[in-house]
Structures are given as structure tokens and as C-alpha cells.
Amino acid sequence: MIIGVPKEIKNNENRVALTPAGVAELAKYNHTIYVQAEAGAGSGFPDEAYVAAGARILPDIESVYEKAEMIVKVKEPIESEYKLIRQHQLVFTYFHFASSQSLTQAMLESKAVCLAYETVEKADRSLPLLVPMSEVAGRMAVQEGAKYLEKPQQGRGILLGGVPGVKPANVLVLGGGIVGTQAAKMAAGLGANVTLMDISLPRLRYLADIMPANVTTMMSNEYNIRDQIRYADLIVGAVLIPGAKAPHLVTRDMLKDMKPGTVLVDVAVDQGGCIETCQPTTHENPTYVIDHVVHYCVANMPGAVPYTSTLALTNATLPYTLQLANKGWVRACQENEELKKGLNVVHGQVVYQGVAEAFDLPFYPVKDIMATQVTA
Structure with a gap:
């Protein structure tokens, strides 16, 4: 198969979808790999490393899309890329449709x-390609939140862990999945008082067992959220419904109950956000203030630590990329239910229920679509 790796062009996105090690693995199976010039530079991988691993370097993004049967990316295509994507071309990336x-x-x-x-x-319902970036984003949420609690950043001017004789900050984490767990661990490690909310009682029992003493678990519901936001200095939105729009757990009217300088970090912003007033921002302009509350809503948080993020992501994606390249998408998805669930849009039809429901579009069961395909 001919595989293309374009340079990410989203604002301050420095990750790359394949490392030289990944190229070398694909090359072992005689696949042709085209990498756009400088695609890996932001993550610390020069063009020379890709060439040594067996890739061919192309000068521009148009050339990569033109030649490739499968495009492997990190972030969703942006508007300038739409016209480059061809009929029947396979695009393997984060989409967040x-x-x-x-x-x-x-x-x-x-x-x-x-x-x-x-x-x-x-x-087991786990999301293997979301986990590594959720781990990075969860930890970064607290790191960034701590920074924006500083007064020069328009925050409350409070040190997350406090000092002897001075209380630490209160951190509220909404969601006890991968992002929320990592955020709570990070905040607790820095010495904050942490409240971790989730709707699953079994999950809360598990988290209560593994978390340090400065983490309190609480059932997530509107009453409890309204109560806790009055005391929180940092609120981390960490809610995910796979493939669907995140629910608004923090609504516009709740801002008035927060202390001035409270910081909101919505990790779910690339899936619509779980904080109603959050809109996607960039690493270049990461925050804005509404009602004296600081909003940090960067949609590609792991892009700020590209070396760590690229290695973590490609460790997870490469086995699936190899299956798609070796078998073609039809056979790979027929033989691997995990990959089949990754199909969202196929030949002009929505095959993922959450996407269809988000925009009231017709839904076509993926098994019906695949039955009409010729196995590669």
C-alpha cells in the first residue's frame, strides 16, 4: 500500500503520525511511505531519519495526498485539506466528527x-488510541491550570499545593475516566485538595481505593456540581462519550457562582466541550475570560509536548496502521472488531451512530456498507 504522512498544519500542532521506527516497520512489508518534508521536525525527527528508515520525502502536502492510498495523520483535516482528500482514500486520524x-x-x-x-x-469498551493522548491531556490540564491560576494570567493568584500555614487550592475534576484519573493524580501530587466526580458508583469505588488521601470521590449530578463549583479554584472538564458530543455539565449560569479568577480547563473541547462557555482555543491564544472566570480550551493540548505525545500515540496506533496497510481497510475491519468501530464515514455515508445523531443525518450500519465492498 502507498501510505502518506502529511505535516500537521493545525495551529501549533507539532506531533507527527509516524516515527522513523514506524516507517521502518511498514517498510519491512514492502509498503511505500511518503512523508512530507519537515513533518517530524516538531517532534524531533528530521527528514534524514525517515529516509534512513525507508521513507521518501515529498516537498508539499498536496503531493502527499495525491500519491497516498492511506493518509495517516494526528489531527482532523482542516478546511485547506478538504479538497485534497479523494474518493476511496483511507484517512486514519483523530476526527471528532x-x-x-x-x-x-x-x-x-x-x-x-x-x-x-x-x-x-x-x-471491554476501552479506547486504545484515545488512552495515550488522554493520559497526556489529563496531566497537562493540571499543569496548565496551575499556571493560569497565577495572577499575571488573570487567575486567583493561588498556588495549587499551598505552603505550610496556607491552604492548598481546591480542584474539581468532572469525569473519572483516563483524563480525570490522570488529572486527579497530578493535582493530588502537587498537594491540592481534589474532588473527583463520576456517574459510575463502581468506578468511584475503584478510584477511592487507588487515590491518595487528598482526593475525595463524589457522585456527579447537577446538585453536587453546583455545590462544588462555589469552592473550586480549578475545574477540569474530563467527560467523554465516545464518538458523540460531550454533555454540558457546567452551564453558563453557573459562572456567577464561581470565585473570580477560577480557572476552567475543558479537555473535552475537541468533542464539543462539557463546559457550555468553552470554545476551542489554540496554544497561541489559549485563554479568554467570561464573568471573571478564566477559560483554557485548547483543542490539541498534547501538541504542546510533541516528543512525548508522538511516541505515546504511535506506540498505540502502529499495530492498527500495519493491519490496515497489510490487509486493506475492508479485510482489516472484517477481521478486527476494534478497527471496525473506528469507521465513522464511508463513501459518503455516516456509519457511526453518535455522528449521525449529532447532526440528524441518516445512519447506515457499517456491516451493510462493508457487505457491498470488495475485499482488498
Whole structure:
């Protein structure tokens, strides 16, 4: 198969979808790999390393899309890329369709095959390609939140861990999944008082067992959230519904109950956000203030630590990339239910229920679509 790795062009996105080690693995199976010039530079991988591993370097993004049968990316295509994606081309990346109707419509019109990292799902309901970036984002949420609590950043001017004789900050984490667990661990490690909310009692029991003493678990509901936001200095939104738009747990009217300088970090912003007033921001301009509350809503948080993020992501994606390249997407998805669940849009039809519901679009069961395909 001919595989293309374009340079990410989203604002301050420095990750890359394949490392030289990944290229070398694909080359062992005689696949042709085209990498755009400087695609890996932001993550610390020069073009020379890709060439040594067996890749061919192309000068621009248009050339990569033109030659490739499968595009492997990190972030969803942005508007300038829409026209480059061809009918029947396989695009393997994070899409987060439910948060963008324009992206969904563009991919439907392209008639490409869109396989989303974030909905590849194991039998135990875990999301193996979301986990590594969720781990990074969860830890970064507290790191960034601590920074924006500083007064020069318009925060409350409070040190997350406090000092002897002075109380530490109160951190509220909404969601006890991978992001929330990592955020709570990070905040607790820095010495904050942490309240971790989730809707699953079994999950809360587990978290109560593994978390340090300065983490309190609490059932997530509107009453408890309204109560806790009055005391929180940092609130981390860490809610995910796979492939669907995140619910608004913190609404616009709740801001008035927060202390001035409270910081909100919505890790779910690339899936629509679980804080109603959060809109996607960039690493260049990461925050804005509404009602004296600081909002940090960067949609590609792991892009700020690209070396760590690229290695963590490609460790997880490479086995799936190899299956798709070796077997073609049809056979790979027929033989691997995890990959099949990653299919979101196929040849102009929505095959993932959450995306169809987000925009009231017709839904086509993936098994029906695949039955009409010729096995590669």
C-alpha cells in the first residue's frame, strides 16, 4: 500500500503520525511511505531519519495526498485539506466528527473512508488510541491550570499545593475516566485538595481505593456540581462519550457562582466541550475570560509536548496502521472488531451512530456498507 504522512498544519500542532521506527516497520512489508518534508521536525525527527528508515520525502502536502492510498495523520483535516482528500482514500486520524458539522459534511462529500482513532474500541469498551493522548491531556490540564491560576494570567493568584500555614487550592475534576484519573493524580501530587466526580458508583469505588488521601470521590449530578463549583479554584472538564458530543455539565449560569479568577480547563473541547462557555482555543491564544472566570480550551493540548505525545500515540496506533496497510481497510475491519468501530464515514455515508445523531443525518450500519465492498 502507498501510505502518506502529511505535516500537521493545525495551529501549533507539532506531533507527527509516524516515527522513523514506524516507517521502518511498514517498510519491512514492502509498503511505500511518503512523508512530507519537515513533518517530524516538531517532534524531533528530521527528514534524514525517515529516509534512513525507508521513507521518501515529498516537498508539499498536496503531493502527499495525491500519491497516498492511506493518509495517516494526528489531527482532523482542516478546511485547506478538504479538497485534497479523494474518493476511496483511507484517512486514519483523530476526527471528532460530532464537534464539527463542516468537517463531517466535507468528508461525506469527499466519499473517502474515514477511520477515527477516538472510536477504535476494545471488547471491554476501552479506547486504545484515545488512552495515550488522554493520559497526556489529563496531566497537562493540571499543569496548565496551575499556571493560569497565577495572577499575571488573570487567575486567583493561588498556588495549587499551598505552603505550610496556607491552604492548598481546591480542584474539581468532572469525569473519572483516563483524563480525570490522570488529572486527579497530578493535582493530588502537587498537594491540592481534589474532588473527583463520576456517574459510575463502581468506578468511584475503584478510584477511592487507588487515590491518595487528598482526593475525595463524589457522585456527579447537577446538585453536587453546583455545590462544588462555589469552592473550586480549578475545574477540569474530563467527560467523554465516545464518538458523540460531550454533555454540558457546567452551564453558563453557573459562572456567577464561581470565585473570580477560577480557572476552567475543558479537555473535552475537541468533542464539543462539557463546559457550555468553552470554545476551542489554540496554544497561541489559549485563554479568554467570561464573568471573571478564566477559560483554557485548547483543542490539541498534547501538541504542546510533541516528543512525548508522538511516541505515546504511535506506540498505540502502529499495530492498527500495519493491519490496515497489510490487509486493506475492508479485510482489516472484517477481521478486527476494534478497527471496525473506528469507521465513522464511508463513501459518503455516516456509519457511526453518535455522528449521525449529532447532526440528524441518516445512519447506515457499517456491516451493510462493508457487505457491498470488495475485499482488498
